[in-house]
Amino acid sequence: MAEPLVIVGKGMAATRLVDELSQRALGRYAIAVIGAEPRLAYNRVLLSPLLAGEIGEPEIELKPAAWWQARGVSMLYGRPVTGIDRAAKSVTLADGLTLPYGKLVLATGSKPLMPPVPGFDLPGVATFRDVADVALFRTIAVTGARVVVIGGGLLGLEAAYGLARIGARVTVLHLADRLMERQLDREGAGLLAAEITARGIDIRLNCTAARFVGTERVETVELTDGSAIPADLVVVAIGVRPRVDLAVAAGLDVNRGVDVDDGLASSDPSIFAIGECAEHRGLVYGLVEPAYEQARVLATRLAGGTARYTGSLLATNLKVSGVSVFSAGSVEPSEGDEVLLLRDLAMGIYRKFVLRDGQLAGCVLVGDTTGALFYLGLIRSQQEISPIRADLPFGEAYCVRKAA
Known part of the structure; x- marks a missing residue:
């Protein structure tokens, strides 16, 4: 009989977890995904182009209803969870429904901060x-x-x-x-x-x-x-705070986010947390890629495999107000670091590379993000870049040719 797995939260982290788990252990769990918003999961990164009218609502949907159904997932949306009973291993929804769980995953995301100034509650x-x-x-x-x-x-x-x-x-x-x-x-x-x-x-x-x-x-x-x-x-838009009310009320260890170990488990071994609500080794990540990395690790573990989450390298790669921007690693040099710069202000291009001990420690690309994933790979691998140092600002094609 399939073990009941309840996922609280219906965003990008939860969707990726179901996707990863269905590839590793389809049918092992009876999965229920619960979300407060009355709609299927969608890509929050695309809210700006949606607002601008560049795309429509169907284009921000992460997965269609048929995708969830094909994986045997029960979707409960528009019905927030109001409490966790760890002793009974169950969750209670706002409408009074109680669901049992064998394992519980908190993917509740975060909530926006409001400034502590008079008038913040005015309409508008x-x-x-x-x-x-x-x-x-x-x-x-x-x-x-x-x-x-x-x-x-x-x-x-x-x-x-x-x-x-x-x-x-x-x-x-x-x-x-x-x-x-x-x-x-x-x-x-x-x-x-x-x-x-x-x-x-x-x-x-x-x-x-x-x-x-x-x-x-x-x-x-x-x-x-x-x-x-x-x-x-x-x-x-001054920042966000992890949604941890449920975890706090349930008596889990919570700092800024729900405290998790390298297996993404909370202080209760039956309860896990991923995404913006999770705190790992003192860090809360507010970006999508760390949540996806956490989902992959947790899916592997839930499928019976071995995997450890050791943290994520922060990287931003997207268009900001129509301008291509990429940032990863150390963007400010420390003592002893070397900096390579390529500027073309007339073209609106700026490329900066921080070198440390013969390795790429970080980079900033504005206006032209060609080669971003190549640079990210260099930062993650910590490989020696001395042979391609002179060609580094010009992108992967130059560096591969030089290495060859």
Whole structure:
């Protein structure tokens, strides 16, 4: 008889886990996937092009209903889990349904942070996290609408781009002195800012919102320097926090995320966590690829194999507001490191490579991300690159020819 496996969360991590598990142990588990959103799992990375009207809702769906059915998965959506009974090994849903589990996987993701400033609960102040947010933005951000985006990280810039594409007048406010400060160095961030500004988006750095002002809905964003910006819509994208309420209530070990070991198991050996809600060796990853790596390891273990998750190399490879950006490894040099640069500012291209002990330690590519996966492979393998050092900035084709 198949062992009951319950997955709480219906996002990209959960979908990848089912995919990986079905390839290794189809039929071993009776799988139930539970999600709060009333729809099939979808790709959150594509919310910005969805908002911009570049793609439609069917194109963001991860897997069709028939795919889940073919794998014998029970899908329960629009019905959030409200509690975990570890003694009885069961979960309770909001509608009162109780499901037993032999093994339980938490893939609950994260929730957006809101700034601790007055007025954050006014209508018209929103976050950018799901399809419902896209629908809301489209009703407000008609042509000429004034939109303020709080946050110049990846999500904030993606929201700004989508809103600008549908005709809104967008201002981005960012606390730091450069955009995407976690992924980009100062020069790369400066080039990105210039490219985004050229697309009609106003960027203000070193800015902090003091309060959101309005009567029936938000009308103005007041800054700590005393200035004010009119706003028909405010989009807050200042970060996320792991969704750990269920884990905390169940008495699991939780730090910032659900504490897991190299097998992705929590402090309860029957309960696992992957994706944005999991904390491994003190780190919580907010990107898709680490969640996929965790799903592969957990699927292998659930199928009876041996695998260990030892952490992920952080890498970003996508279009940010229409500008190609790649970042991986150490983007700022340490003492003794060597830096190779290739610049073509007229073409909007910037390529930086940090070399350490004869190996590629990190790189930043803005405007032209050709060879990104090749560079990522070099960083991960830690291979000696001295023979191809001079050709490194020009891409894989030059380096392979030189090595040959």
